[in-house]
Amino acid sequence: MSTKTAWIEQEIAGLKEQGLFTRIRTIETAQGAHIKVDGKDVLNFCSNDYLGLANHPRLREAAQKAVNEYGVGPAAVRTIAGTMRLHLKLEERLAAFKKAEAAITFQSGFCANLATIPALVGKGDVIFSDELNHASIIDGCRLSRAEVVRYAHNNPDDLRKKIVETTDYNHRLIVTDGVFSMDGDIAPLPALAEVANEHGIILMVDDAHGEGVLGTGGRGIVDHFDLHGQVDIEVGTMSKAFGAVGGVVAGDKTIIDWLRQRGRPFLFSSAMTIPDVAACLEAVDILEGSTELVDRLWSNAEYFKRAMQALGFDTGHTQTPIVPVMLGEAPLAQQFSKALFEAGVFAMAIGYPTVPQGKARIRVMNSAGHTRADLDRALAAFKQVGETLGVI
Ligand SMILES: Cc1ncc(COP(=O)(O)O)c(C=O)c1O
Structure with a gap:
């Protein structure tokens, strides 16, 4: 370790300890509802491709x-x-x-x-x-x-x-x-x-x-x-x-x-x-x-939000297709995201400094590109992980 960069190494070690170090995943396919990430086929609930236009x-x-x-x-x-x-x-x-x-x-x-x-x-x-x-x-x-x-x-x-x-x-x-x-x-x-x-x-x-x-x-x-x-x-x-x-x-x-x-x-x-x-x-x-894609985005988002709330998740104050799943501490959010990924759902944990300390979450991004079957699969994964980690 160079003495010039020693402080940076220490900062990074600190981030890892607090569960705030962002491990950047690699997308291996075009954007869409179904993508390959780090070698695994997953459902994408994480990108901002609201209307599925990125690969239209x-x-x-x-x-x-x-x-x-x-x-x-x-x-x-x-x-x-x-x-x-x-x-x-x-x-x-x-x-x-x-x-x-x-x-x-x-x-x-x-x-x-x-x-x-x-x-x-x-x-x-x-x-x-x-x-x-x-x-x-x-x-x-x-x-x-x-x-x-x-x-x-x-x-x-x-x-x-x-x-x-x-x-x-x-x-x-x-x-x-x-x-x-x-x-x-x-x-x-x-x-x-x-x-x-x-x-x-x-x-x-x-x-x-x-x-x-x-x-x-x-x-x-x-x-x-x-x-x-x-x-x-x-x-x-x-x-x-x-x-x-x-x-x-x-x-x-x-x-x-x-x-x-x-x-x-x-x-x-x-x-x-x-x-x-x-x-x-x-x-x-x-x-x-046509308003078809925008309409589908909103109907998907409403379906997903309602089901998440019925499962007992705290989805904050959202009024849009962005659905924060509030978890509190950053290590729990990271653990949650990792377990979702293992279950085939890609949704990243967001922690400090992107959101305030103690307000870590999974941020779910709905898209017009999701089918009802995609939404149901994601909801089942959230339920399973939420129960296993004692969140719901
Ligand atoms: C509110 C807001 N403004 C600006 C940006 C930046 O947009 P772009 O990705 O086109 O630079 C973002 C994206 O994260 C955003 O959420």
Whole structure:
């Protein structure tokens, strides 16, 4: 062991002792309900492929066709030579799909947050941020160097109080996750929009887990609450329900124009890749063509949640297809996940720092790609493991 890295070895040993060391599993097949992981055929209840689009024949074909025509890489950042007609087409289609004034794409949802927050606020400004916001929002806030005031989770009254108490600022921003990725609960966006408009503050929602899930045909959280025109910025990702990789910001045209000038990942990191853009365009086509996949996702999720609750599991406050199975201590969650895997169900344990200490869980991700038989098999595995480990 080098003396330079001795402290890292110690940290890793500590993580292993506390059951917080993440053992990264390897997927050996395409994404889907049935996959091979570390040599074992398992049912997948763990990925964000909400609609089963990651390996959909139409997306594969669209990506292949685009690669044949345009090649693989964009070869530049968007502001130099990386803006291809396909990127603009996707942005137009996403804006129309989301009924927004305009849209801009980024390489990922993470990049979209890193681009947007520092473009809107900086030193001398203040951000009001939900205390459970995603890491990419937290990092975007840190990069901006604005003061961050955290308000109580999903609590518009606390937000209002914090706004009134904070008097020293130049510009202000309110930011929240749309669907909270570890709990599956939904931000009270109508009430947040009311507070934001009352005080004339820009409102930004990160709808990574609502994109393709919430709203008519998966149009997202703004559509879900019918708040078109009342939320300034809706960040989304195409790395989950859309089955590809990419980030999007939709909303007020002035803000989108500004992000083309000041969103640093847009200016200093190469554009979305061609197969991703083509696959996302196809995903928009599929979603605009039918609500069937979104409907199936929700009916699967309702079936699974109801059965888990009937078995006696604590599924937290979820309102979406994300189902946290609350277990408490991290070693128990890891043991649970390992036993599920042995029973043929892949669902990872999530512990600190992704969720608070003592709130470890298995996070189950439902998908339109699951059949009722898949759901029943998973439920039987949860029952067996839950009983063996004394959880139910
Ligand atoms: C709320 C939220 N924002 C952003 C991201 C990042 O999205 P992407 O995977 O496209 O970078 C995630 C993904 O985990 C997320 O849950």
